[in-house]
Amino acid sequence: METTLREQLFGLADPRYRDFSASLTPGAGKMIGVRLPQLRAIAREIGRGEWRAWLAAADDEYFEERMLRGLVIGYARCMPEEKLRHVARFVPSIDNWAVCDCFCWRLEAAEREPMWEFIQPYFRSEAEYEVRFAVVMALGNFVDEEHLDRLLETFGAVRHEGYYARMGVAWAVSVCFAKFPGQTLRWLEQECPLDDRTYNKALQKIIESYRVSPDDKAVARALKRRKQ
Secondary structure, eight states, X not given: OOOOHHHHHHHTOOHHHHHHHHHHOTTOOSOOOOOHHHHHHHHHHHHTSOHHHHHHHOOOSSHHHHHHHHHHHHHOOSOHHHHHHHHHHHGGGOOSHHHHHHHOOOOOHHHHHHHHHHHGGGXXXXXXXXXXXXXXXXXXXXXXTTTHHXXXXXXXXXXOOOHHHHHHHHHHXXXXXXXXXXXXXXXXXXXXXXXXXXXXXXXXXXXXXXXXXXXXXXXXXXXOOOOO
């Protein structure tokens, strides 16, 4: 009898890893306990086959099954327009930070401009993980000279109250600082529109980054907003 994908996943389960991961991933739901490198290997294998049929029939009862759906979309070889249709169907099913962040893949050259346009409405979404999806996709692909000013303006305009949306913005700002410290520092200094919590969390992530110099970390420490 042929082994189903779910049976394969349970065969790879590590109960201790499952319990550890569940403690770090609020909202993940039912979890089997399969490590990410194993999920990536399965997703690549699916991506080399009839991945469209697989996506059409894929289950998502378990955290790992949702993770696989996202990974397969990222690995799928197709025109950007088709891939974005799969992305649009998948994004509403993101319900935790881990699925979100692992779904956000490094874009191919042909995918960059279509994705840049595609994510713009998600920055203004009322859904926490739709905002985080846009932010994480941006920080992984568009922190460059061409997009930096528009990115900082966009991050500053995010108003979602959700913790994971805010923390995504803080993370993204720290990546901008690591790559473009001068421009990002000026933005942070000049009436930065971020709310105090997100602003201070961005500074914390800058200070914790191994890519930021000690001198720049000292400058970041001095910018911390104090409660009035």
